[in-house]
Amino acid sequence: MQPLDLPDSRLDQLFNPRSVAVVGASDDPVRISGRPLAYLKAYGFAGTIYPINPKRQTVQGLKAYPSLLDPPEIPDVAIIAVSAQHVLQAVSDAGKKGVASAIIMSSGFAEAGGDGVALQRELVRLGKQGGVRLIGPNCVGLFSASSRFYGTFTQSLDGGVPPAGGVAVVSQSGAYGGYIAYLARERGLGLNYWITTGNEADVDAAEAIAWLALRDDVQVIAVYLEGVRNGPAFMRALATARAARKPVVVMKVGRSAAGAIAASSHTASLAGTDAVYDAVFREYGAFRARTTEEQLDIAEACLAGKFPVSNRLGIVTLSGGVGVQMCDAAETYGLDVAPMPKPAQEKLRALLPYAAVANPIDTTAQVMNDMSLVAKNLEIVLRDGGYDSLVSFLTTVPAAKAYGTKLRDAILAGVAAAGGDRLAVLCMAAPPDAVKSYRDAGFLVYQDADRAVQVVGALTHFGRSFEVKTGLSVAGTAPRFEPNSGTLSEHVAKAVLGEAGVPFLQERLASDRTAAVAAASEIGFPVAMKIVSAEIQHKSDIGGVVLNIKDTSAAGTAFDTIMDNVRGHMPHADIDGVLVAPMAPQGVETIVGVMRDPVFGPVVMFGLGGVLVEVLKDVTFSIAPFDETEAMAMIRRIKGYTVLEGVRGAGRYDIEALAKVLAAVSRFAALNSDTIESLDLNPLRILSGKGGAIALDAVIVPRF
Structure with missing residues (x-):
């Protein structure tokens, strides 16, 4: 792992400026070039605002200046909202003036293709020459709640701004970013920082994530991603966030082939293989949301700050049917609905003789006759059951005034008695004021059982990820490969990989x-x-x-x-x-391969192999290099893992030998990432017992 990047101090000025110039400021607050100025005035920006407009003496009641060179002080930030042909002059003037950062809202650059690509290259050159950090072009801007700096033209702020809070948003799409800001305001979800990065001519999503991860007033980062150009920088940003225990909830679009093409065209980003993005998110602890609602649910849930390190989930329900539904959801979201230990079951049965006490724990509605039983029940489930997380289905009981407050206090008492550090998620239907009282007490509340369990799965994902030690080097060495021709013959490829630790006949x-x-x-x-x-x-x-x-x-x-x-x-x-x-001994055939992803570099693939690999497609990916611990996790991820463990009386195969091969190949791929385009071991036969592994074929495609 490369050293983490230190954030550029100019980003501090960008998000918390004392003064701002608006280049192309319009007197019409409805126009794109007028909205940023209108928002800055309406929502309490305390710094100095300098409208730049050579055609007017005043703009929206403020003194205007002909160019960026004319204000009496050096603005910390320049918002540039002029046509593309005038942007270069504005950036040049910003550099001469000493402006630290510029937010370029103008379009017509790389996203438009043709001459726009060259125009963006010149834009970057001028920014570097003048020492100006650039956001965009083709972005909607950014805002910072703490400084009341609303440097954006998104119409989602017309009805007001989201409350301040621990969520930060990074979006490559301005429209999606605006949508998230609107939904956050509707939910009452607090956003402290919000940035749209557009074409990312300079500052990209990775740098924004890294800067936000080190902010004390950021608890979780929600990211909308269409593509990444600098894979290593993006991985370092995720590593920075994980080291700071800041959850990153990613909405990565482009999963389908058509979606990937659209994403690349929209942001001029290079979209890598989707499975590789999954591998990156998994390795660096980011959670990939599939829907906007899921992304917001999880970001909001992270604000509670409870991240279970065990995936053991206790389910308490007043309805057996919903308990089964939640068990199904738990399997989908990687949670273990293990039964309570026998002593805990006996203790609970003595307390509630009418209840099902394994897990799910079905108390039936009878438990509502005595609130002290509710509290004791939850205490036993959490403390004696050994669960880090609890989901309780309460039906509509909290909606009844006779139960609402009493039930809330009983649940609080039960969770507190078990230690108070456990994650408690409630599923209920009740009026907004009743739901608010439960949320104000610290509970996560959802109407839908699947959503409730899904959130637990995401928070557990983060809890386990935070336990991973970062920055450790992968032990072991690998030979250096220097190609002198095209694709190698099998014989030569085996000789090269044999030196790297791959076993052959x-x-x-x-x-x-x-x-x-x-x-x-x-x-x-x-x-x-x-x-x-x-x-x-x-x-x-x-x-x-x-x-x-x-x-x-x-x-x-x-x-x-x-x-x-x-x-x-x-x-x-x-x-x-x-x-x-x-003739090779009998065993299970697997495939091990390496592809050089254009964004993230060498990626190792593993799956069931032989001639069926293209049919079954039961494969998984990990970023090289990695150790044998990650190799074992990789092996367990494939659907056919049970075959390696032995099925229908067959003995267990040598999975440890397989893990050694995977780790060795990953080291070799990482060391030779500049000279290898791809390699394949297909099949790699895994022998039974402690018989080892044997690669029966090998292909290396050099990179020149």
Whole structure:
């Protein structure tokens, strides 16, 4: 892991300016170029505002100046809202004046293609030359609640601003960012910082995340992402947030092929393989939300500051049916609805003889006859049941005035008696004032049972992620690979990867029939033979493989057959010879591969292998390099993991040997990320018991 980036101090001025210039400021507060000035005035910006408009003496009641060079002081920030052809002059003037940052709302740059790309390059050059940090272009701006700086034109603020609070928003899309701001205000969800990054000519989402992660007044960061250009910087930003125990809730669009194309076009971003983004989020602890409602639910829930480190979930319900529904949801969201220990069950049964006491705990409505039983029940479930999280389904009981306050206080007492640090989520239907009283008491409250369990899963995701030690180097070494030709033959690829720690059979390369027969005799029958050529990857398809060769006569025939088949199908192929190897022991076939993602670099793929890999697509990805602990986690993620554990009487396979191979390949890929485009071990056969692992084929595609 590379050292974490130190945030640029100019971003402090950007979010908390003492003065701001609005270039192109309009006297009409409804126009895009008039909205930022109107918002700054309406929502209490305490600093000095300098409208820049050469055609007017005043703008919206404030003295106007002809250019950025004319205000009597150096503004901390310049908001630029002029047509694209005038933006370059404004940025140049900002540099001459000494302005630290500029928010460029103008469009017509890289997102438009053509001349816009060159225009954006010149924009970047002028910014660097003048020492001006740039937000945008093609962005909607930003705001900071603490400084009352509303440097944006989003119409979502027309009806008011969201309350101040611990949420920060980073959005590559201005429209989505504005939508989130509007919904946050409707929910009463507090936002302290909000930034739209647009084309990211300079400041990107990664830098914004890193800066926000180190702010004491930020508790959670909600991110809308269309693509990432600088993968290492983005990963360092997520690592910074995790080290600071700041949850990052990401809405990453472009999951479908059509969506990825649209995302790339919209922001001029390079969208990597979606599965690789999933791997990055998982490795660095970000949570990927699928819907806007989910993103807001989880961001809001993070403000409670309770992040379970165990996925054990206790469910208490007044309805057995909903208990089953929540169990189904728990499986979806990675939670363990384990039964309570027997002593805890017995204690609860003595208290509530009419209840189902395993888990879910169905108290039935009878428990409502005695609030002290409610409190004692929850205390036993949380303390003796060993659950870090609780979801309780209360139906509409809190809506009844006879129960509302009493029930709330009983639940509070029960949770407090169990230690008070457990996560308690309630599912109920009640009037807004009743729900508010529960939320004010510190509970997370939802009407839908699935949403309630989903939030627990997300908070547990963060709790477990925060326990991960960051910044540790991956032990071990790997050989350096220097390619001197195109795709390597299998024989050469095996020699390279063998040095990296990948196990192979003892094989011989035979260039003619006599050598093949001699090699087979020395190895010992039965043997396998296959063609060796850098130009032939799918050997079986052209008859380039013969298995179970039992004697010298069959060995000679096999050599002739292979050569005849290959010459018939690929007469011009450059052939190194035939590889002679002992027949491999039986085992489970897996695939290990490396691809070089254009954004994040080398990524290791693992899944069930052989010829079925393209059909089953049961694969998972991790960013290289990683250790054997991550390799084991990677193995367990595939759906077919139970096959490796042994099914229907079959013994367990050597998963530990598999993990060693994965970690070794990841180290090799990371060290040689500049010289390897991809590699494949397919199949990598995993043997039973402690028999190890053997790679039966290898392909390396160099990068030049």
